[in-house]
Amino acid sequence: MPRLSVVLRAAVAALVLPVAAASVPAVAAPVTQRGPEGHRPPGFVALAEVDPTIVQEMRYAGAHNFTGHRVDGYERPRCLLTRPAAEALSRAQRGLLREGYTLKVYDCYRPQRAVDDFVAWAKDLxxxxxxxxxxxxxEKSRLFEDGYIAAKSGHSRGSTLDVTVVRLPVRPTRPYVPGEPLVPCFAPRAVRFPDDSVDMGTGFDCFDTLSHTLDPRVRGRQRANRLLLKSAMERAGFGNLPQEWWHYTLRDEPYPSTYFDFPVR
Structure with missing residues (x-):
């Protein structure tokens, strides 16, 4: 009987194991697609071609960002996205326009070379x-450990963007002057660098826990503004990164494992 029992158990295991293995989905390994220099892959579009009403303030194409320089790969200040992401963003825009607001993007598709630039900058203490x-x-020495800088970014997959809400009519803001005195990104809205965005409690790219979308210290109108953006984007099919009120990714992104590296032109 003991030998028969062992044989039966082995037979059952032989039947069960293939079924269990088949039920586990395969996870594609991340791929960096560099392609021909300057080539925009099929499926990517300029946001302005899909919805020219969305305001663009592409921070990494200039010096007003955490590095203080134009980031590698941003040859033009334009938003590129996968077509599904651009069309979903346009749906979110239509809802906000009816309420007297417009979306404004700070960053969209981000070349892998730009991410590499971030990494090199972070290592220069x-x-x-x-x-x-x-x-x-x-402290700059903690930017990797605290998760503010990483070697890969969802932006390079083409369906992640950094976005805010602006009340209509859009009012122009003054340009950043390199070398000007700086104010903390979590200072009161009237004090920090001027931005036509509604008050979100912090500026864009504020490396601070106050940037967490639902941080309990952010209340009143600032919290309502974050929820206005969050609701509009979620209805359109985007998900928010909880650590950054401005960061959204299309849930059904077409390239979930591919990181592109063509320049923004």
Missing amino acids: GDVRMKAEFYPRV
Whole structure:
């Protein structure tokens, strides 16, 4: 009987194991697609071609960002996205326009070379020229450990974007002047660098826990503004990164495992 019992158990295991293995979905390994220099892959579009009403303020194409320089790969200040992401964003825009608001994007598709630029900048601990505005309470040596900088970004997959809400009519804001005195990104809206965005409690790319979308310290109108953006984007099919009120990814993104590296032109 003991030998028969062992044989039966082995036979059952032989039947069960293939079924269990088949029920586990295969996870595609991340791929960086560089392609021909300057080539925009099929499926990517300029946001302005899909919805020209959405405001664009592409921060990494200029010097007003946490690095203090134009980031590698941003040759033009334009938003590129996969077509499904651009069309979903346009749906969110239509709802907000009816309420007297417009969306404004700060960043969209991000080349892998731009992410590499971020990594190189973060390793240069002597370059802290933008610390007073973007990471005043975080030591630069902790940017990797605290998750503010990483070697890969969902933006490089083409369906992630950084976005805010602006009340209509859109009022122009002054340009950033390199070298000007900096104010912490979590300072009151009237004090920090001017932005036509509604008051979200912090500025864009504020490396601080106050940027967490549902941080309990953010209340009143600031919290309502974050929820206005969150509701509009979620209805259109996007999901929010809880650590950044501005960061959204299309849930059904077409390239979930591919990181692109063509420049923004």
